[in-house]
Each structure stands twice: as C-alpha cells, then as structure tokens.
Amino acid sequence: MNIKAEISKRTEEINDILEHYLPKEEGYPKTVLEAMNYSIHAGGKRIRPMLMKETYELFGGSEDVVHPFMAAMEMIHTYSLVHDDLPAMDNDMLRRGKPTTHAVYGEAMGILCGDALLNYAYETATLAFDKTDDAEVLAHIIPKALRILSVKAGIYGMVGGQVADVEAEKMGLSLDEDKLRYIIDNKTGALIESSMMIGAILAGASCDTLQKIETIANNVGVAFQIQDDILDVIGDEAVLGKPIGSDERNEKPTYVVLHGLEASKEKVKSLTEEAVDILKGFEGDTSFLEEFLMYLVYREK
Amino acid sequence: MNIKAEISKRTEEINDILEHYLPKEEGYPKTVLEAMNYSIHAGGKRIRPMLMKETYELFGGSEDVVHPFMAAMEMIHTYSLVHDDLPAMDNDMLRRGKPTTHAVYGEAMGILCGDALLNYAYETATLAFDKTDDAEVLAHIIPKALRILSVKAGIYGMVGGQVADVEAEKMGLSLDEDKLRYIIDNKTGALIESSMMIGAILAGASCDTLQKIETIANNVGVAFQIQDDILDVIGDEAVLGKPIGSDERNEKPTYVVLHGLEASKEKVKSLTEEAVDILKGFEGDTSFLEEFLMYLVYREK
Numbered sequence: 234m235n236i237k238a239e240i241s242k243r244t245e246e247i248n249d250i251l252e253h254y255l256p257k258e259e260g261y262p263k264t265v266l267e268a269m270n271y272s273i274h275a276g277g278k279r280i281r282p283m284l285m286k287e288t289y290e291l292f293g294g295s296e297d298v299v300h301p302f303m304a305a306m307e308m309i310h311t312y313s314l315v316h317d318d319l320p321a322m323d324n325d326m327l328r329r330g331k332p333t334t335h336a337v338y339g340e341a342m343g344i345l346c347g348d349a350l351l352n353y354a355y356e357t358a359t360l361a362f363d364k365t366d367d368a369e370v371l372a373h374i375i376p377k378a379l380r381i382l383s384v385k386a387g388i389y390g391m392v393g394g395q396v397a398d399v400e401a402e403k404m405g406l407s408l409d410e411d412k413l414r415y416i417i418d419n420k421t422g423a424l425i426e427s428s429m430m431i432g433a434i435l436a437g438a439s440c441d442t443l444q445k446i447e448t449i450a451n452n453v454g455v456a457f458q459i460q461d462d463i464l465d466v467i468g469d470e471a472v473l474g475k476p477i478g479s480d481e482r483n484e485k486p487t488y489v490v491l492h493g494l495e496a497s498k499e500k501v502k503s504l505t506e507e508a509v510d511i512l513k514g515f516e517g518d519t520s521f522l523e524e525f526l527m528y529l530v531y532r533e534k
Numbered sequence: 535m536n537i538k539a540e541i542s543k544r545t546e547e548i549n550d551i552l553e554h555y556l557p558k559e560e561g562y563p564k565t566v567l568e569a570m571n572y573s574i575h576a577g578g579k580r581i582r583p584m585l586m587k588e589t590y591e592l593f594g595g596s597e598d599v600v601h602p603f604m605a606a607m608e609m610i611h612t613y614s615l616v617h618d619d620l621p622a623m624d625n626d627m628l629r630r631g632k633p634t635t636h637a638v639y640g641e642a643m644g645i646l647c648g649d650a651l652l653n654y655a656y657e658t659a660t661l662a663f664d665k666t667d668d669a670e671v672l673a674h675i676i677p678k679a680l681r682i683l684s685v686k687a688g689i690y691g692m693v694g695g696q697v698a699d700v701e702a703e704k705m706g707l708s709l710d711e712d713k714l715r716y717i718i719d720n721k722t723g724a725l726i727e728s729s730m731m732i733g734a735i736l737a738g739a740s741c742d743t744l745q746k747i748e749t750i751a752n753n754v755g756v757a758f759q760i761q762d763d764i765l766d767v768i769g770d771e772a773v774l775g776k777p778i779g780s781d782e783r784n785e786k787p788t789y790v791v792l793h794g795l796e797a798s799k800e801k802v803k804s805l806t807e808e809a810v811d812i813l814k815g816f817e818g819d820t821s822f823l824e825e826f827l828m829y830l831v832y833r834e835k
Contacts, residue, residue, distance in 0.1 A: 261716050262694040264701065269689075316649060320622075321641035340622035341700050344645065345693060348617060348652065352688040355656045359684055362677040372672035376663040379680075383660055387653040388570075392646060393563040399642050400565065415562050 236524045240283070247279045247286070247303065254304035254357050268338045268346035269353065272315050273307065276329045280529060281306045281428040287522050288432030288446060291515065298364040299435050302378060305358040306428055309386050312350035313395070313424075319343055322399070351386075358382060370435075378431045385427035394419025401486060408486035414455075417488070422454030445511050449526075452508040456501045456530045462487035463497055464534070473534050505530045537825045541584070548580045548587070548604065555605035555658050569639045569647035570654065573612050577630045581830060582607045582729040588823050589733030589747060592816065599665040600736050603679060606659040607729055610687050613651035614696070614725075620644055623700070631775065652687075659683060671736075679732045686728035695720025702787060709787035715756075718789070723755030746812050750827075753809040757802045757831045763788035764798055765835070774835045806831045 255273060258266045282303035289299045318325040318333040319340065326336045335343025361375050384390055397416045401408050429450040433443050464473060465480045466489055480487050489497045508526055512519045556574060559567045583604035590600045619626040619634040620641065627637045636644025662676050685691060698717045702709050730751040734744050765774060766781045767790055781788050790798045809827055813820045 256689055260694070261713060262689050262697040265689060265693065265697040312649075316645055319645060321645060342697070344617055344620060344622060345697055345700070347649070348613075349689050349693045349697075351649065351652055352684060352693060356681075356684040356688050359677060359681045362681075368669060368673055371674070371677070372669055376660060376672070376676075380657070380660045380663075383653060383657040387657050388557055388563050388566060388650050392566065392650045392653060393561070396563040396566040396643070396646055396650075399646070412562060 234520060234524055236521075236528050239521060240525065240528070243283055243286070244279050247282045247307075250300050251279075251282070251304050251307055254301065254360075256353065262349075264338065264342055265345050265349050268334055268342050269350055271337065272311050272334045272346060272350065275331050275334075277307065277311065279307065281310055281424055283525070284425065284450070284522075285428040285432040287525065288429045289436045290432075291517050291519060291522060292433055292436035292438045292442070293517075294432070294436035296364065298361050298370065298375070299432065301357050301360040301364070302382065302431050302435065305354040305382060306424065306431070308350045308354035308357065309382075309391075310424055312347040312354070313391060315343060315350065316347040317395070319347075354386075355383070374435060374437065378434045381427050381430050381434065385423040385430075390419055390423035390427070394421070394423060405484040405486065408491075410491065413486055413488065413491060417455050417458045418451065421458040422451050425454035425457070426450040442515070445514075449508045449511050452504040453526050453529065456504040456508070459488045459497050459501050459504075460530055460532065462489040463494065463501070464532075465489070466494060469533065501530060535821060535825055537822075537829050540822060541826065541829070544584055544587070545580050548583045548608075551601050552580075552583070552605050552608055555602065555661075557654065563650075565639065565643055566646050566650050569635050569643050570651055572638065573616050573635045573647060573651065574608065576632050576635075578608065578612065580608060582611055582725055584826070585726065585751070585823075586729040586733040588826065589730045590737050591733075592818050592820060592823060593734055593737035593739045593743070594818075595733070595737035597665065599662050599671065599676070600733065602658050602661040602665065603683065603732050603736065606655040606683060607725065607732070609651045609655035609658065610683075610692075611725055613648040613655070614692060616644060616651065617648040618696070620648075655687075656684070675735060675738065679735045682728050682731050682735065686724040686731075691720055691724035691728070695722070695724060706785040706787065709792075711792065714787055714789065714792065718756050718759045719752065722759040723752050726755040726758070727751040743816070746815075750809040750812050753805040754827050754830065757805040757809070760789045760798050760802050760805075761831055761833065763790040764795065764802070765833075766790070767795060770834065802831060 251273065255270050256266045258270065285303050285306060286299060314328065315334045317323050318328060319335055325333055327333065334346050338346065358379055362371060365371060386392065394416050397412060398420050401412060401416060426447055429446045430443060433446045438446070462480060465477055468477050470477055480490055488500065505527065509523050512523055512526070552574065556571050557567045559571065586604050586607060587600060615629065616635045618624050619629060620636055626634055628634060635647050639647065659680055663672060666672060687693065695717050698713060699721050702713060702717060727748055730747045731744060734747045739747070763781060766778055769778050771778055781791060789801065806828065810824050813824055
C-alpha cells in the first residue's frame with residue numbers, strides 16, 4: 234500500500250466534507266467567519282476526522298451521519314489550537330509556517346473565533362439528526378456520540394489536559410509521572426479517542442468493541458505525543474521546520490525528559506504494537522487503519 | 535402578586551438545580567473547576583433559566599428534562615461574561631462588585647474557564663437524553679432544543695452579536711441603525727429567545743406557538759437592552775452601583791444615543807406591551823411571566 238497516496242486521497246475527501254459545513258463569509262459577523270475559515274484552512278492533517286471515518290467504515294458504517302461529527306471534531310481541534318496560540322497562553326505568532334489566527338485578526342477576534350468554532354462544532358454535530366430517519370439512531374446512537382464528543386473535549390478530556398499542562402509548565406521538572414500521563418492522555422489523547430469512538434458508536438459497535446477502540450486510540454494518542462517529544466531531541470530541524478532541543482532548554486517535563494530516549498522509543502513501540510494487535514483482531518479490512526496508525530506514530534515531523 | 539418574593543423563591547429553586555450540574559472541584563484540572571464554579575456563583579440573576587422553566591411550565595411541561603438545559607443556558611451566559619471581561623475584550627476587573635474570573639485566576643485560566651463552561655454546557659445539555667424514555671422526545675424534541683441552544687449561542691446568535699459589537703466600538707457614532715439593531719438582537723436577545731424557545735419546544739409547543747414565543751422574547755431582549763441604555767442616562771448611581779453617562783462619554787452608539795431619551799422610553803413601552811399582549815393570548819396562567827417580563831424591563835438597575 235502506498236500509504237501517503239492513500240492518506241492524500243482521503244484528506245481530499247475530508248476537506249470536501251469540511252468545506253460543506255464551514256460558514257459562509259457574509260453578514261455582520263463577517264470578520265469572525267473569515268477567521269474561522271482561515272484557521273480551519275491553515276493546513277491541518279485532518280487526522281481526527283480521518284480516524285473517525287475509517288473506524289466508522291471498519292464497523293460497516295456507510296451513511297452521511299458521520300459527516301457532521303467529522304466536521305465538528307476538526308472544529309473542536311482547531312478552536313483548541315486558536316486559543317492555545319493566544320498571547321496569554323503559548324503566545325505563538327506562527328503555526329505550520331503561517332501567521333496564527335490572533336496574529337492576523339487581533340487578540341479579541343482570536344478569542345471570539347475560538348469560541349465561535351467550539352460552539353459551531355456543536356451546531357454542526359446536531360445536523361446529524363437530519364441525516365437519518367432510523368429511530369434507534371436518532372434516539373440513542375447520535376445522543377451517545379454527542380455525549381462522547383462533548384465529554385472528551387471538556388474538563389474530563391482535552392480542556393482538563395490543557396489546564397494541567399498550563400500548571401505543569403510552572404512546575405518544570407518536578408512534575409510527577411501521574412500528572413504527566415494525565416496531561417498526555419487528555420490534552421493529546423482525548424480527541425483521538427473520541428474520534429475513533431464516535432466512528433464506532435455511529436456504526437453501531439458493541440460496548441466491548443467500543444472499549445477496545447478506546448484502548449487503541451489511547452495507545453496511539455500517547456505514542457503520538459511521546460514521538461513528538463522524541464523528535465524534539467533527535468528530529469531533523471530541516472524536516473521538522475523548527476529548532477530541536479527546546480523541551481530540555483525550557484525544562485519542559487516530557488516523557489523523554491523524565492525517562493530518557495531509549496525507554497521512550499521502547500514505550501512508543503510497545504504501545505503501537507498493542508494497538509495494532511487489537512485492531513487486527515477485528516473482522517473487516519483493517520489494513521489502511523493499521524498503516525495509518527503506524528504512519529502517525531513513526532512520523533518524522 | 536409580590537413579584538420580588540416570587541422571583542426570589544424561583545431563584546432558589548434554580549440555584550439548587552444549577553448546583554446539581556456543576557462540576558466537583560477535584561482532580562488535576564481543579565483550578566479550572568474552581569474558576570467555573572466561582573464564575574457561576576458570582577451572582578447572576580438566573581433570568582434565562584427562569585424564563586426557560588416558566589415557559590416550559592406555561593405549556594404544560596412538568597418533567598426534569600428541562601433541568602439540564604436550564605443549567606446549560608446559565609453556563610453559556612456565564613462563559614460569555616468570563617470571556618467578555620478578558621483584557622483583550624472589555625478588560626473588566628470587577629463584575630457585580632466582585633473580581634472577575636481572570637482577575638482571580640489569571641488570564642490563561644480565564645480563557646480556559648470560558649472554554650470549559652461553553653463545552654460543559656453541551657455536556658450538560660446531552661444529559662437531557664437520560665431524563666426520558668419517550669421516543670418522540672428523544673428522537674425529535676431534545677434534538678430540536680439542542681439545535682436552538684447551539685444556533686442562538688453562536689455566529690448566528692450571541693457570538694455574532696459580540697463580534698459586531700467589538701467592531702462597532704471602533705465605529706463610534708457612525709454606526710448605522712441596522713447594525714445597532716443586529717447587535718441588540720443577537721448579543722442581548724439571542725439567549726433570551728433561546729431560553730423561552732427551548733422551554734416551549736420541550737413542552738411540545740406547536741410551530742405557531744414557538745414563533746409567538748420568539749417574538750415575545752425578542753421584544754423583551756431589545757426592551758431590556760434599551761432600558762439598560764436609558765439607565766445609563768437617567769439611572770441613580772447609588773442604585774446602579776456604577777457611574778452614569780458612560781455611553782455618551784465613550785461615544786458608544788446606543789439606541790438612546792441615536793434616538794434620544796423620549797423615543798427610547800416609547801420604544802421600550804411598545805415592545806413590552808406587544809410582548810405582554812401576545813403572552814396574554816395563551817391559555818394557562820401567564821400572570822407570573824407577565825409580571826416577570828415587566829420587572830425585567832422596568833428595572834432600576
């Protein structure tokens with residue numbers, strides 16, 4: 234399989250779906266609508282909607298009901314980046330080589346753009362109810378997906394991880410293992426988990442399957458983050474497009490800083506192998522998802 | 535009717551309901567959980583959940599399914615205040631005589647607290663699905679309420695109004711009538727509208743009734759805002775707890791600044807009379823809602 238070509242084909246499909254759900258840039262709030270679209274178009278890899286769609290299809294899903302959730306997930310991911318980049322947070326003026334949203338539209342509009350994206354994610358997700366006449370899907374399956382979407386994005390998921398991360402920066406290397414794992418699980422892992430779980434839920438997967446999917450996604454999220462920290466040590470600056478060694482310089486507590494490079498590589502390997510093993514246990518064609526997970530983890534940038 | 539006593543009784547009931555849905559202050563994101571509860575406890579009048587509950591009961595609703603929506607509405611209202619007070623927005627250190635959330639917890643936590651409240655509003659609203667076994671309510675009524683909740687809070691509602699308001703401040707008195715009305719309709723009116731509309735929807739009100747409720751709520755929202763601007767001219771500083779005349783000094787375009795005091799008082803009167811007239815047309819006991827609407831509009835602070 235040419236995984237890059239397969240990913241690229243799917244990214245195009247996802248971008249078409251996203252485009253359909255983005256707001257028209259018209260009327261009085263035009264500035265924020267432009268800022269929303271700017272931030273979504275700023276070049277994300279669409280990892281989360283791709284995981285959602287692939288998991289949905291793995292368990293036999295073939296309806297459009299997943300589309301609003303894919304768009305909602307990318308909006309939530311994007312709002313979190315827009316707010317993370319704000320001056321009071323990470324104060325980043327560039328992301329993926331482009332000016333950040335507040336750098337272009339100002340700080341007030343950066344705040345409102347993030348708020349608008351988060352809220353619009355839920356507006357968009359509720360459109361799933363218009364995609365089906367199936368009573369079970371309407372009354373139980375979409376509500377369950379909405380519940381996972383919101384819980385994993387909030388204080389018991391991504392926002393919880395962000396809060397702990399903001400506080401951890403003050404603690405430097407005195408951060409304990411438990412809290413570091415909490416941050417990775419939630420700041421990075423929560424949306425990966427909910428993406429795959431929502432795919433499975435919408436396809437009608439059983440509770441048992443859903444738990445396996447949560448484990449796979451958690452492993453991938455954690456491995457993804459540790460690999461990020463590994464690249465900060467051994468990455469190629471030209472490929473990464475940013476200087477390496479910043480975590481150590483900033484005394485940022487990462488898995489690599491706390492456990493060393495070899496143990497970190499070992500951890501990424503065992504987490505990924507376990508995820509792929511569970512995945513292989515499902516009926517159906519898991520070949521793309523397997524390669525995609527490996528590609529996500531063992532990336533060079 | 536002793537309207538103040540009746541409001542006070544209902545406020546206590548609503549605070550009990552809210553309390554049930556607020557997060558426990560434990561675990562790693564403790565700081566943001568404290569900030570969320572601090573901002574909710576900072577003394578709101580609970581106007582929106584009260585309007586929702588009263589409208590729900592007017593149309594025969596008597597179940598708990600409205601409770602998660604009441605809590606969600608107050609969380610959305612509160613997040614909008616927390617973000618409005620941020621340094622990059624209105625930069626307010628005090629609200630209702632108490633330090634604002636970012637003044638207590640810092641700017642980063644102020645941003646995250648608003649995000650957390652907005653997201654938690656949707657987490658909370660989805661709990662409505664657990665409150666009923668009625669297939670019609672599950673499959674159609676709660677989804678419709680979720681749709682209104684999210685649309686009126688976002689770019690086609692409150693956030694749209696906030697964006698236009700931020701931009702209007704730069705325009706000063708050159709602001710046109712259309713845009714001023716858009717701001718009032720959305721920044722102030724949208725959540726009043728969705729509060730009453732969600733109450734009506736959950737009680738199974740017809741489309742025709744829902745349109746009447748939207749008109750009532752829009753009139754009340756606009757009258758409420760114009761009265762706010764009137765009080766900025768003729769209010770009693772001791773009662774208001776803030777200096778008057780700030781809108782004129784800041785060249786803030788308000789209905790009063792654009793149309794004068796007499797025309798503004800006339801407008802408040804006609805909007806309120808129309809709202810009460812429509813309300814009287816419904817079967818059922820509208821006496822509290824009538825007096826409550828008048829109380830909201832003709833307040834002295």
